[in-house]
Amino acid sequence: MSGLLVVTAVPAEAEAIRAGLIDPTVTVLPAGVGPAVAAAATARALALAEAAGQPYRAVVSAGVGGGFVGRVPVGGTVLGTASIAADLGAETPEGFLPIDELGMPPALLGGGSTVPADRELLAALRAALPDATVGPILTVNTVTGTASSTELLARRHPEAVAEAMEGYGVAMAAAQTGLPFGELRTISNPVGPRDRAAWRMREALAALTEAAPALS
Numbered sequence: 001m002s003g004l005l006v007v008t009a010v011p012a013e014a015e016a017i018r019a020g021l022i023d024p025t026v027t028v029l030p031a032g033v034g035p036a037v038a039a040a041a042t043a044r045a046l047a048l049a050e051a052a053g054q055p056y057r058a059v060v061s062a063g064v065g066g067g068f069v070g071r072v073p074v075g076g077t078v079l080g081t082a083s084i085a086a087d088l089g090a091e092t093p094e095g096f097l098p099i100d101e102l103g104m105p106p107a108l109l110g111g112g113s114t115v116p117a118d119r120e121l122l123a124a125l126r127a128a129l130p131d132a133t134v135g136p137i138l139t140v141n142t143v144t145g146t147a148s149s150t151e152l153l154a155r156r157h158p159e160a161v162a163e164a165m166e167g168y169g170v171a172m173a174a175a176q177t178g179l180p181f182g183e184l185r186t187i188s189n190p191v192g193p194r195d196r197a198a199w200r201m202r203e204a205l206a207a208l209t210e211a212a213p214a215l216s
């Protein structure tokens, strides 16, 4: 059996993680931005490893993300208790309905819009990163960029600590293969009105390098 598969969106995240890794059996795969490409690339990597007789033992979605103000600071590190597809569902005149509430058989949804992190994997990550903020991480197709959508999202997910764009996709690929899944994010920006100039990408990438020894 191979080691851990860590899936990032962009090469800069992958390089930041590789710079801090201490476990040589960890593979870091930059898969692309968004849940669809993340799921497809993760599923392919898992299937190829399985076919080669060297399956991975667990999968972690990792990279930078937006933090909910008052829940985690910019530059902070977050561990997901669950990855939630926050915009998978239907709009109604009364508001957003998650896919789980549309009356579809759960089997058709791959279980639903929330994928819990594997307990043992999360416990190991928490032990290695005791200062990390722990809570659900939202997966969105569109970076939240207005005060009104931030408020709606924060109200719908009062426990959520961060948002990013890949976790749920990676989680679905891991679930299809029956592998433990976790999500680790470092915070590059607050979730809120779009201000790209205020993103602290360098700090978030440095925090990824610092967190990388926990990936083993």
Ligand SMILES: O=C(O)c1cccc(C(=O)CC[C@H]2O[C@@H](n3cnc4c(=O)[nH]cnc43)[C@H](O)[C@@H]2O)c1
Pocket (backbone or CB within 6 Å): 009, 010, 033, 034, 063, 064, 065, 066, 067, 140, 142, 143, 144, 163, 164, 165, 166, 188, 189, 190, 191, 196
């Ligand atoms: O906003 C832009 O102009 C922009 C231009 C180039 C690249 C990006 C990104 O890489 C953003 C998405 C990327 O980073 C993660 N991320 C970071 N902060 C957030 C956030 O507040 N909400 C959602 N995703 C975020 C995400 O996982 C992507 O991989 C943006």
